[in-house]
Amino acid sequence: MRRHTRRIFNICYRFTGNRTEAEDLTQDVFLRVYRTLASYRSAHGGFATWMTSVTRNLLIDHYRRTKRDRVTDSLDDAMPVVENKESVGRRPDEQALLGELSGQVQSALTRLSPELREAVILRDLQQLEYIEIQRVLEVPEGTVKSRINRGRIELARILQQMGVRPA
Amino acid sequence: MTWTCEQTEARLSDYLDGLLDPAEWSAFNQHVNACAICTPLVASVAHLLGGLYALEQVEPPPQLETAILRATVGVVGTKHDFWAWLRGLQSPRFVYSAVSVAATIVLLLTASGFNWRKPKLADLAPATVYRKANGQLHVAYARSTKFVSDLRVVYEIQSRMNESDQNPAMRQETIPQSSPKKEPGRTDNTNPSTPKQQNRANDISRRLEVLACEFPFLSSSLVDRRVP
Numbered sequence: 001m002r003r004h005t006r007r008i009f010n011i012c013y014r015f016t017g018n019r020t021e022a023e024d025l026t027q028d029v030f031l032r033v034y035r036t037l038a039s040y041r042s043a044h045g046g047f048a049t050w051m052t053s054v055t056r057n058l059l060i061d062h063y064r065r066t067k068r069d070r071v072t073d074s075l076d077d078a079m080p081v082v083e084n085k086e087s088v089g090r091r092p093d094e095q096a097l098l099g100e101l102s103g104q105v106q107s108a109l110t111r112l113s114p115e116l117r118e119a120v121i122l123r124d125l126q127q128l129e130y131i132e133i134q135r136v137l138e139v140p141e142g143t144v145k146s147r148i149n150r151g152r153i154e155l156a157r158i159l160q161q162m163g164v165r166p167a
Numbered sequence: 168m169t170w171t172c173e174q175t176e177a178r179l180s181d182y183l184d185g186l187l188d189p190a191e192w193s194a195f196n197q198h199v200n201a202c203a204i205c206t207p208l209v210a211s212v213a214h215l216l217g218g219l220y221a222l223e224q225v226e227p228p229p230q231l232e233t234a235i236l237r238a239t240v241g242v243v244g245t246k247h248d249f250w251a252w253l254r255g256l257q258s259p260r261f262v263y264s265a266v267s268v269a270a271t272i273v274l275l276l277t278a279s280g281f282n283w284r285k286p287k288l289a290d291l292a293p294a295t296v297y298r299k300a301n302g303q304l305h306v307a308y309a310r311s312t313k314f315v316s317d318l319r320v321v322y323e324i325q326s327r328m329n330e331s332d333q334n335p336a337m338r339q340e341t342i343p344q345s346s347p348k349k350e351p352g353r354t355d356n357t358n359p360s361t362p363k364q365q366n367r368a369n370d371i372s373r374r375l376e377v378l379a380c381e382f383p384f385l386s387s388s389l390v391d392r393r394v395p
Contacts, residue, residue: 001232001235002232005227005231005232005235006224006226006227009225009227009231010224010225013225014222019225019228022227023227023228023231023234026227026231026235027231027234027235027238030235030238030239031235031238031239034239034240101218101221102218102221102222102223104218105215105218105219105222106222120219124216124219124220125219125222145180145181146177148180149176149177149178149179149180149181152179152180152183152212152215152216153176153179153208153212155215156208156211156212156214156215157211159211159214159215159218160211164214165211166210166211166213166214
């Protein structure tokens with residue numbers, strides 16, 4: 001239970017970049033898993049993969065639901081403010097938790113398109129195999145590889161725009 | 168073989184993950200070393216991967232797990248532990264165990280002579296239970312010993328009877344012989360003939376006499392055979 005909670009919370013947090021939203025989404029994931037447990041079939045992959053799939057679907061739903069709010073926010077706030085926005089409203093323990101680069105990467109992740117973001121999170125943060133990502137995203141392996149590659153390149157470009165340069 | 172920027176970009180992740188074969192790896196490096204656009208791109212993506220891998224797992228808040236349990240199974244926490252414990256008692260395994268224990272207690276109390284119609288608290292005292300159980304045990308032992316002994320006698324009798332049925336000679340021997348009745352005044356220890364036997368003997372004597380008259384040459388031998 002604790003292991004799954006930690007894993008799902010991390011996926012949600014990396015996807016949304018917000019602890020409160022991540023908490024709510026994690027709770028929603030477990031609620032949905034609990035209600036749809038009868039539909040789980042081990043033939044479709046392990047339980048963790050199935051749970052990740054449920055998480056991904058909820059995250060996409062959440063992304064679509066909050067898209068309008070984000071568009072309004074992005075119109076109001078210029079890009080350099082993104083970093084300030086990350087700093088404002090975050091508790092000191094969160095600030096301490098994320099290092100400088102980690103904070104920038106997290107910030108860049110939230111600006112990535114949801115398709116590329118989820119692929120990068122599952123591959124580079126959750127260390128899932130291609131076959132598992134394929135099951136979660138329900139796309140062919142070639143598409144998975146392509147999304148991961150494009151996501152990494154896009155993320156690197158966002159970081160460059162944010163002024164992060166490789167040492 | 169020389170790669171273009173598009174080819175290099177498309178295989179960038181394979182290069183970083185070490186999935187290129189030697190020829191591809193060589194072509195990739197050849198292009199990147201010569202391309203002013205791809206060199207910083209590869210460096211920045213490699214740097215990004217370092218940053219991604221350096222991202223530590225974020226610990227969820229402690230109350231999240233409790234909130235999840237409350238949202239799913241309904242009750243959690245110390246307040247409701249008693250009810251959760253009560254629900255646990257409804258499991259078939261516990262019910263079977265409880266019934267077994269109760270049945271054992273009832274059996275032991277009954278065996279120790281506990282009066283279920285007029286139960287007394289004093290009867291449940293360990294010393295009383297022990298004393299009664301001890302008494303019941305001794306009585307049961309004595310009864311069982313007697314029962315076994317009786318069975319042994321019955322089997323012995325049955326086996327003797329079976330043997331005598333199979334061997335008539337033996338039966339004669341095994342049947343106890345009563346002492347011959349002695350009529351008053353008789354000292355020769357002979358059986359007196361019954362009236363029926365006597366009549367038959369008389370009849371045979373008469374016939375023998377008739378035969379002796381008819382056949383004189385047989386008279387001497389027939390007379391000898393005359394029934395006394």
